[in-house]
Structures are given as C-alpha cells and as structure tokens.
Amino acid sequence: MDPEIPFVSIVEMGLIRDVSVRRDGVTVKMTPTFSGCPALHAIKADIANCIRDLGVENVKVETVLDPPWTSDWISDLARDKLKQFGLAPPPRHGGRIELIFYDTVVCPYCDSQNTNLKNDFGPTLCRAICYCNDCQQPFEQFKAL
Numbered sequence: 844m845d846p847e848i849p850f851v852s853i854v855e856m857g858l859i860r861d862v863s864v865r866r867d868g869v870t871v872k873m874t875p876t877f878s879g880c881p882a883l884h885a886i887k888a889d890i891a892n893c894i895r896d897l898g899v900e901n902v903k904v905e906t907v908l909d910p911p912w913t914s915d916w917i918s919d920l921a922r923d924k925l926k927q928f929g930l931a932p933p934p935r936h937g938g939r940i941e942l943i944f945y946d947t948v949v950c951p952y953c954d955s956q957n958t959n960l961k962n963d964f965g966p967t968l969c970r971a972i973c974y975c976n977d978c979q980q981p982f983e984q985f986k987a988l
C-alpha cells in the first residue's frame with residue numbers, strides 16, 4: 844500500500860477571509876478552525892513566509908474570530924481530499940448544527956453508514972474517532988462546527 848497524503852490548503856479549508864494587496868505590503872485575514880487551535884501560530888507564520896517568498900517584504904497576517912469559522916466553509920475539493928486521507932468530512936449544516944450530531948458518519952473507506960462513534964475527541968479537538976462495522980476500519984471524522 845502506498846498511502847499518498849493529499850495536500851489540503853488553508854484556502855480549501857476556508858480559513859482565508861480576505862487578502863489585501865497594497866503598494867506597501869500585503870495583509871491577510873484568516874479565521875482559525877478553533878480559536879484555541881495549537882497550530883494557529885504555525886499557520887500564520889506559514890502564510891507570511893509563503894507571501895515573503897513571492898518577494899513581498901511587508902506581510903501582516905491578522906486573525907479574525909467573528910464570524911467564527913464553520914466547517915461549512917470547507918470546499919468540496921477539500922472534502923474529497925479529507926476522505927482520501929481517511930478522514931470523514933463533516934456534513935454541511937447551514938447553521939443548524941444541532942441536527943447533525945445525530946447524523947450517521949459515513950465511512951471514508953467503504954461508504955458504509957454502519958459506523959459507531961468511539962470517542963468524541965480524537966488526536967486533536969477538531970476530530971472524533973469512529974469505527975466502521977463493515978470494513979472494520981477505525982477512522983476519524985473532522986467534526987462539524
């Protein structure tokens with residue numbers, strides 16, 4: 844088996860709110876998936892470094908927390924990539940998030956709905972651990988937010 848990890852960009856994840864390019868520099872506004880996301884500092888530094896690599900010296904990366912990030916902003920392309928990676932993508936909820944907590948999680952490996960939630964918290968706060976009763980694969984779900 845050759846597990847190829849797909850690259851999911853922060854743009855595809857819906858983290859970028861605004862980019863303003865001026866004569867004197869570039870400002871990027873981004874919304875983290877969780878305000879307490881431990882990767883936030885690294886993500887902001889990566890954004891700034893990528894833009895500096897393009898030859899821009901003055902780069903500002905600002906965090907926007909209102910409105911909060913929602914998993915509905917994850918693009919279809921990113922949802923496909925998460926699934927390829929073995930992470931069940933979060934269902935779209937259109938703001939009615941309370942309804943989807945009772946939805947079945949579809950297995951990213953065999954598309955079975957015969958799955959169980961094993962643990963609300965996976966290796967990170969934004970992931971839950973599930974188990975597929977058909978292909979007997981444990982997998983993680985990117986939680987809806």
Ligand SMILES: [Zn+2]
Pocket residue numbers: 950951952953954955975976977978979980
């Ligand atoms: Zn399965």
